[in-house]
Amino acid sequence: MRGIRQLAEHLDISIGTVSRALNGKPDVNEETRKRVLAAAEELGYVANQSGRSLRQGETKVIGLMIESSMEAVENADNFFLGVTSGLQSVFARHKLDLIMLPCPSDEDPREYLRRIVARRIVDAMIISNTQRLDRRIDLLSRAKIPFIAVGRSLSPGNFPWIDLDFEGVAERAVDRLVARGHRRIAITAPSSEVNLGYIFLDSYRRALARHGIAFDPSLVIRVKSSEQGGYQAAHELLLLEQRPTAVILIYELMAIGLYRRLMESGVMPGRDIAVIGFRDAPRARFLQPSLSCFRMSLYDLGVALARALLANMPAYRKFYPDEGSNIVWPLELIAGESDAFQQGVMA
Amino acid sequence: MRGIRQLAEHLDISIGTVSRALNGKPDVNEETRKRVLAAAEELGYVANQSGRSLRQGETKVIGLMIESSMEAVENADNFFLGVTSGLQSVFARHKLDLIMLPCPSDEDPREYLRRIVARRIVDAMIISNTQRLDRRIDLLSRAKIPFIAVGRSLSPGNFPWIDLDFEGVAERAVDRLVARGHRRIAITAPSSEVNLGYIFLDSYRRALARHGIAFDPSLVIRVKSSEQGGYQAAHELLLLEQRPTAVILIYELMAIGLYRRLMESGVMPGRDIAVIGFRDAPRARFLQPSLSCFRMSLYDLGVALARALLANMPAYRKFYPDEGSNIVWPLELIAGESDAFQQGVMA
């Protein structure tokens, strides 16, 4: 089946009517609509997207830009694959398709994004891994492409974003550890310019201050957010002349490497040191002793993300009138055994 | 910048010339070409993809269909993210873009694929997770969309595919274990209809036969190819009245769960049972004792995959004249400690 023209000829109907029938327009006889739909089904006709996009000025495609760096591969963190289900469940209602756009690691992310949006392959974008100052944001703002960022940024201007509640997590982690008698609480921070690191650290400092604990820069461990990073972090912790009694991880997978390194030195998480992880991940779910961490539903996050994005697209705003543009996503504390170690008892 | 028309007006040149200049066509004065390119750069003009695709009948986009099921998320196996780099390095040379198409878990994969290809969003497809009989293959064949499958299938007709050397792996694993005195060698197989399971098992049976070892169905453990599957597999192994002395895993991540379950029962891999894994994965790289497994480069696989696909696209065949259509990808054995256990010595 070539195009709508052949379908129309086959039915001996004008292409205009065929188009209207297929698109559910009102001014077409129900009888003919049935015929058209039947014929389309039979001949396997589906409208050519290029023609449609050209005419309508929209593609019905939403892009999700992701990293495909070696680091991302090594981490094997399927965060966005998990979010995908939630996204699609919302998009499907509007006949929108989701595509994932892996930015080549040797290409500038902004340049890659520019190519994609300028070619008008997508109607809207979801960007992730937001940097502290992210030049993709002004690009998208200027190009007037609807978008939403997963992760806040200091880039100027108002723009829609959704972000995990790093403040809340850091704060509650500190509170919990302090309540158990800890005063020397280490924290990991990403070595990159990704914005969440700053947010996490700031909240950690504020929480410490609230408890009257002096901030000690040597307790901030800057490592890559990965399993190896966790190993490295434990290594550095063990080298400190005055060891912390607790550590907060910004990335759950770090726990795996951290556990390994600690155990190599005979330090048992939960018994000799308290550990609180950030997220709940399948891979960290079976650690022994079980990891205390903060959990959320990737699916629900995807749903909220999709809704917030659509609320910022003129054509879809009406469906999501009450949706906010800036969402802080809460996480639920899952108590495990890894932070059972109480400092007051031991000291 | 709206379109090529505005750019042409701005330059006071016809749109035909502008188009030719931008596309590197020969019949345009080098002087004007420079002017056009400069103006395009300045005004940020990039050709609208819909218009171009419509005219040229091609989109310059290659689709990679992936699963976004909960199971895929849980596994957190970034196989395709790793392959992506290799793919893009080849595609970039032809100005082709790669998009990943996550099939919603509640949608029939074939129907999803039909929608995508019928809308002509992509010029070619890469499909993965090939089933034993995969109806996507006849769909693509009939639609005459160039494609390649990652994984063989019994679906009728010749079609391009690339696949890991499951035969070789199973064969060499058996040989290696037999050489170390093992006679009761268990093997894991996927519980789903994915084709690689059959290939793997067949080769295992042939290798056993070659060594004069009778095939024992109770040694085939059908579990999900995941960390949990590994745990489950170990559990079932331990329940067998006559325990195997060695086990071959079809999926590297199973090793993690398998180790855990074995150790819970005081069975130490490499000392009390020999374990050989399939692939080398970041997550399995730090197991103690180290896992003997088969390794390959995801990047190189991506390169080969891209080349094989392009060789099957009329417009690009000339660049890859010697490329085969069916590729069995070799893996290299990485000897670790997990299969150090020798049966002859102990018995």
Next chain:
DNA sequence: ACGCACTCCGTAAACGTTTACGAATGTTGG
């Protein structure tokens, strides 16, 4: 019998691009 409203459908323009064709100009050779 007439006008009006309503239903249904055909016509044709438009979306932004590429490209076949030919026109205009300059260049060369005889």
Next chain:
DNA sequence: CCAACATTCGTAAACGTTTACGGAGTGCGT
């Protein structure tokens, strides 16, 4: 000086679709 050719560019058609517009037919009220 003319033919032949090369270079450069403009013109217009075409890709497949949607949709504004209007026309044809029907039914209804007056």
